[in-house]
Amino acid sequence: xxxxxxxxxxxxxxxxxxxxxxxxxxxxxxxxxxxxxxxxxxxxxxxxxxxxxxxxxxxxxxxxxxxxxxxxxxxxxxxxxxxxxxxxxxxxxxxxxxxxxxxxxxxxxxxxxxxxxxxxxxxxxxxxxxxxxxxxxxxxxxxxxxxxxxxxxxxxxxxxxxxxxxxxxxxxxxxxxxxxxxxxxxxxxxxxxxxxxxxxxxxxxxxxxxxxxxxxxxxxxxxxxxxxxxxxxxxxxxxxxxxxxxxxxxxxxxxxxxxxxxxxxxxxxxxxxx
Amino acid sequence: xxxxxxxxxxxxxxxxxxxxxxxxxxxxxxxxxxxxxxxxxxxxxxxxxxxxxxxxxxxxxxxxxxxxxxxxxxxxxxxxxxxxxxxxxxxxxxxxxxxxxxxxxxxxxxxxxxxxxxxxxxxxxxxxxxxxxxxxxxxxxxxxxxxxxxxxxxxxxxxxxxxxxxxxxxxxxxxxxxxxxxxxxxxxxxxxxxxxxxxxxxxxxxxxxxxxxxxxxxxxxxxxxxxxxxxxxxxxxxxxxxxxxxxxxxxxxxxxxxxxxxxxxxxxxxxxxxxxxxxxxxxxxxxxxxxxxxxxxxxxxxxxxxxxxxxxxx
Numbered sequence: 084x085x086x087x088x089x090x091x092x093x094x095x096x097x098x099x100x101x102x103x104x105x106x107x108x109x110x111x112x113x114x115x116x117x118x119x120x121x122x123x124x125x126x127x128x129x130x131x132x133x134x135x136x137x138x139x140x141x142x143x144x145x146x147x148x149x150x151x152x153x154x155x156x157x158x159x160x161x162x163x164x165x166x167x168x169x170x171x172x173x174x175x176x177x178x179x180x181x182x183x184x185x186x187x188x189x190x191x192x193x194x195x196x197x198x199x200x201x202x203x204x205x206x207x208x209x210x211x212x213x214x215x216x217x218x219x220x221x222x223x224x225x226x227x228x229x230x231x232x233x234x235x236x237x238x239x240x241x242x243x244x245x246x247x248x249x250x251x252x253x254x255x256x257x258x259x260x261x262x263x264x265x266x267x268x269x270x271x272x273x274x275x276x277x278x279x280x281x282x283x284x285x286x287x288x289x290x291x292x293x294x295x296x297x298x299x300x301x302x303x304x305x306x307x308x309x310x311x312x313x314x315x316x317x318x319x320x321x322x323x324x325x326x327x328x329x330x331x332x333x334x335x336x337x338x339x340x341x342x343x344x345x346x347x348x349x350x351x352x353x354x355x356x357x
Numbered sequence: 358x359x360x361x362x363x364x365x366x367x368x369x370x371x372x373x374x375x376x377x378x379x380x381x382x383x384x385x386x387x388x389x390x391x392x393x394x395x396x397x398x399x400x401x402x403x404x405x406x407x408x409x410x411x412x413x414x415x416x417x418x419x420x421x422x423x424x425x426x427x428x429x430x431x432x433x434x435x436x437x438x439x440x441x442x443x444x445x446x447x448x449x450x451x452x453x454x455x456x457x458x459x460x461x462x463x464x465x466x467x468x469x470x471x472x473x474x475x476x477x478x479x480x481x482x483x484x485x486x487x488x489x490x491x492x493x494x495x496x497x498x499x500x501x502x503x504x505x506x507x508x509x510x511x512x513x514x515x516x517x518x519x520x521x522x523x524x525x526x527x528x529x530x531x532x533x534x535x536x537x538x539x540x541x542x543x544x545x546x547x548x549x550x551x552x553x554x555x556x557x558x559x560x561x562x563x564x565x566x567x568x569x570x571x572x573x574x575x576x577x578x579x580x581x582x583x584x585x586x587x588x589x590x591x592x593x594x595x596x597x598x599x600x601x602x603x604x605x606x607x608x609x610x611x612x613x614x615x616x617x618x619x620x621x622x623x624x625x626x627x628x629x630x631x632x633x634x635x636x637x638x639x640x641x642x643x644x645x646x647x648x649x650x651x652x653x654x655x656x657x658x659x660x661x662x663x664x665x666x667x668x669x670x671x
Contacts, residue, residue, distance in 0.1 A: 096472055097483060103543070104487055107501055110512065114504075170401060173394035181391040190658065192398065194651065195406055200604050201626040202643040203405065205636065206412035229405040232398065261390055290494040292607050297631060307496050311610070314500065321504055328497040335492040340485060 111332075114325035115139055139326040149327060152309035156331075158220060159305060160288040163227035167235050167284050168277065170228065175239035176269070180248070189240065195233040200293045208297060218300040226294050231284040238283070242276030243269075282338055289335060306331045410647075417641040434641035444642065447625040448649070450534060454621060455602045457538045458545070459595060465542070466549025466594070473550075474557045484551075491547045499611025502540045503528075528612065533619045540608045545601075549594050556590040557583075592661040599657060603650050622646045 116135040143149050174192070177183045195203075207226065208217075216222030246269065254264045292307040299308060310331060313324040417435070420428050438444050473484065490498070505512045506527035514524040527536045560583070568578050584591075606623045613619045620628075626646060630639030 093472065093477070100469060100472075101483065101486055104490060104547075107498070107505060107543075108489060108493065110505060111497075111501055170397040174398035177391040177394035183391045183395055188395075191406070192402065194654070195402070196600050198406075198604070198647060198650070200606060201623055201630060201639075202413060202647050203409045205626075205630045205639055205643060206409040206416075207405070208631075209412075209636075210408070226405075229401050232401060236398065286492050290492075290496075292494070292496040292610065293627075296610075307494055310494075310497060310500070314611075324500065328494070328501065332493050332497065335494070336489070339488050339492050 108332075111325050112329050114321065115329040117322060117325075119322055139322040140330075143323045143326045143330075147309065147313070147323070147327075148304065149309060149330075152304045152306050153331075155220070155303055156289060156306040159223050159227060159303070160285050162220075163224045163231065163288050164281055164284045166224065166228040167231045168281055170232055171235035171239055171280070172273070172277065175236045175243050176265075178236070178240050179243035179246075180251075189236075192233050192236050195229070204294065204297050211298060217298055218302050220303050223294065223298055223303050223305075226298060227288045227291065230291065230294065231287055234287070235280050235284055238280045239273070239276060242273060242280075245276075246272050286335055286338055413640040413643050413647075415640075416636055417644050418637075420635075420637040430637070434638055435645070437638065438641050438645055443620070443625065444645075447620050447622045448646070450620060451603060451605075451622040453534060454538055454541065454605060455599060457535070458541050458602055459598060461538070461542050462546050462549045462598065463591065463594065465546045466553050469546070469550045470553035470557050473554055487547050487550065489547075490544045493544070495544060495607035496611055498544055499540060499608040501611075502536075502543075502608075503612040506536065533613055537605075537608050537612070537619055540612070541602070541605060544608075545598065548598070552590055552594055553587065556587045560586055589661070592657070596654065596657045596661055600650070600654060603646070603653075 116137065116139070118136050118138065178189050182189075211217045211222050214222075216225075250268055250272075251264055254268050259267070290307065291305075292311070295305040295308050296311070299305060306327070310324060310327045313320045313327065418429060418432070420430050420434070469487075473480070473487075477483075506514075508514060508524060508526050508528075511527075513527070518524060527533070564582055565578060568582060573581075604623050605621055606627065609619060609621065609624050622642075623646075626639055626642045629635050629642055633639075
C-alpha cells in the first residue's frame, strides 16, 4: 500500500514517536548523574543543564547490596532461561509435529499465562515455605522456568510449524533415527527461532517483579527488588534509584540492539503468509 | 516387499518381531516419542498449575488467617465476594484498563506500523529504539513515570508551567486510572506495532494494486483489504494483550499502589492474600478472577481460531 510519501510529514511523525519513546528512558540516565537539589528543583533548565556527579553510583555500589542483587539476577535469568529452553523445545516440537493432546494440552499450556500472577503465587508461597524454598535461588529459578514456559512453548510452536514436514520424512527415509533427525535436521533450522525465544525469556526473567517480591528476601534478591527498596517509607531516593535503573536496564538495551533485526520476524511466527 | 505395520501405524521390520524393546527404544518409538518429549513440560504443569489451582479451590472454602487453623465456611467466601462492592469495582477498573488500552494500542500500533511500512534511512535504528519500551523493567518504568508525572517537580508539570499552563495532578483519584492506562500503553504499544508491521510487510501487493487501478480510495482499501487480511494478527494481539492486561500489577506498584481509585483485580487479590494474609478470601478472589479470565480468553481464542481458519481457506 504505497501512498505518495510526504517526506516532511513522515519525518515529523517519526521524530514525534521517537521522542515519546526515548524521552523517559534518557531521563533516567540524566537523573542518575544529578545531585539531589537538581532533581527536586522546579527550574526547567535543570532538565538539561546541570552539574554532573557520580555520587549516586558510589552510594548505590557501596551502601546497598546492588552488585549482589545484580549477580543474583544474572544467575537466575540465565539458568531459568536454559531450563525453559530445555523443557519447551521438545514440548513445542511434540505439539507442532503431532498435535499432541489435540490442541487441548496446548491451550492449557498457554492458559498458564492467563492466570493472574497472584493466583499461582498464593499456594506456591505456602508450598515454598514448607519446602524451605523461600529466598533460595533454586526456588525462584523453578518459578521463572514455569513462568516463561508457556510463552516459550507457544512461540517455539509457531517456529516449528514453519519447518516443513517433508524434510523430516526425507531424513527418515534415508534411515536416520529419531534423535539423529532432531540433531542434524531440526536443530539448525530452529536455531534462529530458538535464539529469539531465549532472548525474550531472558528479558522477561530479568524484568520480573511480582514473584521476586513475594519469594525472595535477602539471599536471592533480584534487581527489581533492590530498586524498589529505594522507595523508602520516609523518603524516595530518586538519585540512587535512577542510577540503579540505568545500570539495570543496560543488559536489556544490549539485548534489544541484537534483537531488533529479528523481532519483526519473530513476533509473527509465520501467522501471515506473504 | 510389503512392510507390516503395528497398531500405531509404524513400520515393523521382520527382524524386529519377537525382540523385546529396551526402555529407550520404547520411549523413542513412534507411538510414545511425542509424549516423551512432552514429559518435562507436563511435570512442571502439574506441579505449578494443577497444584496451585486445586489448592486455591480448596482454601477458598475456608477462612484461613495466618495464625489460626483454617475453618471451613463453605460457600460464604464466594457469597461475600459476589456482594463485595470493592470486588466489582476492581473488576470494573480492570475492564476499563483492558478496553482503553486495547483500543489505543491497536490504533496507535496500526498507525505507526503503516508509518514505518516503507524503506527509509536509519530504519533499523528507529525500529530498534521503538522496541525499547517493551524491554525495560516494567517496575522501573512505573517508578520513572511516577517521578516524571510528579505533581511538585515532575518533568511534565515543569514543561507545562513553562508553557504557561497549570500543573496537573496526574494521580488524582478521578483520573489516575487513565494515567495507569497511559503508562501501560507506553510500555506495550511496540508489541502491537511490530506484530502489525510484520503483517503489513507480508501482505500481497497484487490486491492493493488492483484496488488502486480500480480507483479505490485509501480509506476504502484500508477497510476492505488491509483490515480483513490482518484480522488473524489483530486477534492474536487482542488475545495476548488481554491475558497480560488482566494481570497488570507492576505499573501500580511503582505509582499508586492501589490507592487513588486504581485498585485492579490482581492488586486486590495481592492485598488480600499477602498483605492481609486472608488466604481464604484471597483464594476466592483468585478463583473468581481466574474463572472470568478463562471465559474471556476462551471466547477470544475461539475467535482467533476462526479467523485463522478463514485465512487458511482463502
